[in-house]
Amino acid sequence: MRTNLILIGMPGSGKSTVGVLLAKQAAMDFVDTDLLIQSAEGRTLQDIVDHDGYGALREIEERVLCRVNESGSVISTGGSAVYSEKAMAHLKQDGIVVFLNVSLATVKRRIGDYSLRGISKRPDQTLEELFEERHALYSRYADIVADCDALTQDQACQLVMERLPA
Numbered sequence: 001m002r003t004n005l006i007l008i009g010m011p012g013s014g015k016s017t018v019g020v021l022l023a024k025q026a027a028m029d030f031v032d033t034d035l036l037i038q039s040a041e042g043r044t045l046q047d048i049v050d051h052d053g054y055g056a057l058r059e060i061e062e063r064v065l066c067r068v069n070e071s072g073s074v075i076s077t078g079g080s081a082v083y084s085e086k087a088m089a090h091l092k093q094d095g096i097v098v099f100l101n102v103s104l105a106t107v108k109r110r111i112g113d114y115s116l117r118g119i120s121k122r123p124d125q126t127l128e129e130l131f132e133e134r135h136a137l138y139s140r141y142a143d144i145v146a147d148c149d150a151l152t153q154d155q156a157c158q159l160v161m162e163r164l165p166a
Contacts, residue, residue, distance in 0.1 A: 004095035012110035013100040019076040021157040029073040082137035099142035
């Protein structure tokens with residue numbers, strides 16, 4: 001039986017905020033994998049990208065995700081987690097993957113100037129290109145797709161709870 005809830009989606013989709021609400025409502029632990037990466041490396045994600053590059057962050061993220069050994073937890077992943085097939089396979093072993101789906105317009109509205117948010121993307125890539133590329137991956141890995149565009153964080157939490165298998 002899969003006991004974890006794995007949240008995937010774009011930055012600004014609500015993974016961290018909705019994740020905390022889900023954990024409270026379902027009496028589960030909450031794990032933010034971006035914080036695990038920062039803790040393991042002793043520096044911020046942006047610092048890793050700035051000094052070692054985008055590829056290095058992806059490698060570190062895969063290594064950290066493949067070490068996640070939780071049970072009964074809501075796990076909020078970084079937006080780029082879906083680039084690692086190995087990491088997603090590991091997380092899916094004991095987790096139901098929930099894609100918090102929001103439109104590009106919502107992402108832009110919620111994150112504002114994304115250069116300040118530290119979105120992990122290739123230097124030559126636009127936000128639109130990144131959105132299209134990731135949307136396909138999120139859809140591929142999702143066990144549950146929760147369309148959250150028109151929902152508050154509480155409503156998104158309720159929607160996910162309703163969609164979970166009994």
